[in-house]
Amino acid sequence: MRIVFVTETLVTGGAETFVLRVASALQVRGVQVSICVLRPDKIDPALVTALAPNVTLIQLGMPTIYMLCSRFDGLLYLLGSSFSIVRSLQAHCLKQYLAARGATVVHSNLLASDLVVADVAETLSIPWITTIHGDYLAIEDTGNSRAMRLQDFTRAVHKIENSVSHVVCITDRQISMVQRVFPRIASENRFSKIYNGYPNREQQWRRSMPEVIARVPDDAFVIGMVGRGRREKGWDALISAFRKLDLPNAWLILVGDGDYLTEVRQIVDDDRIIFAGNVADPLRYIARFDVGCMISRIPSESLPTVVIEYLLLNKPVVATDVGEVRNMIDGSGDDPAGLLVKLGECDEMSAEVSIALKRLSSDKALFETLRANTAKALQKFDMDKCLDSYLTLYRAPRSASVRDDEVDRSIC
Structure with a gap:
């Protein structure tokens, strides 16, 4: 089993520290894990070292390229376009890495990451799981997000629903949201509630x-x-x-x-x-x-x-x-x-x-x-309970192709 976590950033925040802690705990259990960070300009090295020092970390792209493309995306957003140069670049890099690593499951976190994974996982026939965090509810309230270059929340979640394998919620309010914005996932019972685990160190x-x-x-x-x-x-x-x-x-x-x-x-x-x-x-x-x-x-x-x-x-x-x-x-x-x-x-x-x-x-x-x-x-919030729940989900879907060789690092 090769799990690839995908997150937009690795700075101080509940979603980011969850990714680091769970990835580290899975590795201790012997699971092959890596973390792909979509924004190379938003990584806190001290946080990574403190929480997941031994987990393979992949930065997709270069900070300078990201910043340049982000400016063009800002102009496109003001013009009313839903196209994102940044997400297209991120999807290209992520697709290369997932294919090279032979990932069996992708676990994404945060809406921006989900949109990128939705572009990639279906073409590679790799099942993916997302954990919903607070950004979903915040953006649902506004309907869009300039910071994320997202014009239409409803259209975005529809795209995600078409390819995601399972949705994990961490609050009761998120359960209600899934039933509201992901009706097909709800009707097929492809969602669950799992509290974030925290290691007792x-x-x-x-x-x-x-x-x-x-x-x-x-x-x-x-x-x-x-x-x-x-x-x-x-x-x-x-x-x-x-x-x-x-x-x-x-x-x-x-x-x-x-x-x-x-x-x-x-x-x-x-x-x-x-x-x-x-x-x-x-x-x-x-x-x-x-x-x-x-x-x-x-x-x-x-x-x-x-x-x-x-x-x-x-x-x-x-x-x-x-x-x-x-x-x-x-x-x-x-x-x-x-x-x-x-x-x-x-x-x-x-x-x-x-x-x-x-x-x-x-x-x-x-x-x-x-x-x-x-x-x-x-x-x-026992970490072992959290890991057992996620491992059950990871083992349920199977990737169509799994390579025996492993690539520890990929640069796009």
Whole structure:
């Protein structure tokens, strides 16, 4: 069995880290795995090294060529064209690699990757599986995407439906979407729900404390959040909530980077708020938290990886009730591992977050109960269960032609 993962980028994000972790775990099991990255200009080497150092990584094309073609695609999009030079180039390179490697199954992630694989897999008679992430719901809401050079979401998913073998969802809302936009796949029962797996590697967070947070007092009540540095991730709501707490012994650690956080960092004047920046090993920082926050203001959130990481390190969670978060922190229906706040305007969310954090800082019994429930909630994300489910899908379809020789690297 030769599995080729296809992803648009390998930067910090739930879909990307899922690809790296699952590919690495499959390789440990003895499965031959490689990862094709469609955008060679969007690869974080530190992230790849941290999560999948031994997995073969293939960059399709050169960054300079990609950037030039992307500009032409931008003009085509403005003219109303659905043709993409970038996707055509990516499909050409991917087709060459899949044929040379003798891939038995392709596993794609993110809509941009699915569109490229749809152009390739059918002509090579290679079955392919896609895992749906949050981008599908976000683009369905708008109907198009300038960043992706996508004119018509409905037309795009129809193209995917014509060749995809199986669709994997990671949230209940995605299940509803599949039934809505992939009617034939739904009627043929070629979809399923599989939670992302997360490996339990204790050594990842039992190393020395990062220097940037070493100055936090041992007895401090530490609130933290990890995420992308976008405004929509709710950084402003969390910072505002922290200030409303008025707890002298409370500290706030913010792990992430981006233009928005850079701006915020320049105007926030509070020694108890630490901006740790972008890191490849967030578990080392989460280990110092008492409470982990996920205050996203993005309605299309799906299965935030950071919530799994909070559960892994037994941190009670304060999170927005979006996507699959409610099910993520609920171990068995009666044993929540955190508190939820409603999605709304910044001021409204800030007030709710402040109340939740105040409860956890003052009610020790509640804090300990939620912390004890994290282990049960985490069971849903066991990596072995995740791999077993995917291996069942990989073995169901068979490629028409499989080569015995293996090519480790292909350059287009």
